[in-house]
Amino acid sequence: HTGLVAIVGRPNVGKSTLLNRLVGQKISIVSRKAQTTRHRITGVLTEGAQQFIFVDTPGFQTHHQNALNATMNRTVSQVLNEVDVVMFLIESGRFGPDDRKVMKLLPQDAKVVLVINKVDLEEDKGKLLPFMQQMSGEFPFAEIVPISAERGSNVPELLTTVGKYL
Numbered sequence: 001h002t003g004l005v006a007i008v009g010r011p012n013v014g015k016s017t018l019l020n021r022l023v024g025q026k027i028s029i030v031s032r033k034a035q036t037t038r039h040r041i042t043g044v045l046t047e048g049a050q051q052f053i054f055v056d057t058p059g060f061q062t063h064h065q066n067a068l069n070a071t072m073n074r075t076v077s078q079v080l081n082e083v084d085v086v087m088f089l090i091e092s093g094r095f096g097p098d099d100r101k102v103m104k105l106l107p108q109d110a111k112v113v114l115v116i117n118k119v120d121l122e123e124d125k126g127k128l129l130p131f132m133q134q135m136s137g138e139f140p141f142a143e144i145v146p147i148s149a150e151r152g153s154n155v156p157e158l159l160t161t162v163g164k165y166l
């Protein structure tokens with residue numbers, strides 16, 4: 001199976017770190033001009049019979065938010081609807097206004113995996129479960145997966161989880 005996977009989230013949540021961690025040395029050579037119709041390919045990973053194509057969704061940058069009107073927001077949602085899975089990244093214990101802005105653009109009918117990154121920064125591990133429970137009430141996430149992109153913790157499990165939806 002081959003599937004398109006978008007990684008979205010406000011700046012600094014760890015999207016690039018996760019992509020590097022996922023694709024790592026296994027990065028396929030992708031032409032800089034390689035494009036799907038409405039996505040820019042940022043990485044390709046082949047794991048056994050599965051191929052993950054990681055894509056950027058143009059217009060999904062929070063710093064363009066001020067210019068985003070309702071029509072553009074709909075366009076972003078439509079574009080995200082074309083992918084098989086959306087990975088929505090936030091930081092452990094933090095769900096702020098900028099995260100919420102991104103979340104509001106997520107299509108309701110797509111498979112969205114909430115990725116709680118930087119769990120290594122959380123000193124009180126007992127806070128993770130309540131935070132996951134809080135987040136499950138914010139959006140109909142298909143899955144919620146805590147990781148540390150920097151350390152690589154739980155990243156293989158994230159890939160397995162995403163792979164279920166390809």
Ligand code: GDP
Pocket residue numbers: 009010011012013014015016017018117118119120121147148149150151
């Ligand atoms: P992006 O803007 O979403 O692409 O975020 P980056 O991947 O550039 O990461 C932003 C910062 O967070 C960098 O300094 C990363 O080293 C750091 N970072 C990313 N993932 C983790 C993590 O799992 N744990 C910790 N402690 N830092 C992380």
Ligand code: MG
Pocket residue numbers: 015016017
């Ligand atoms: Mg980045």
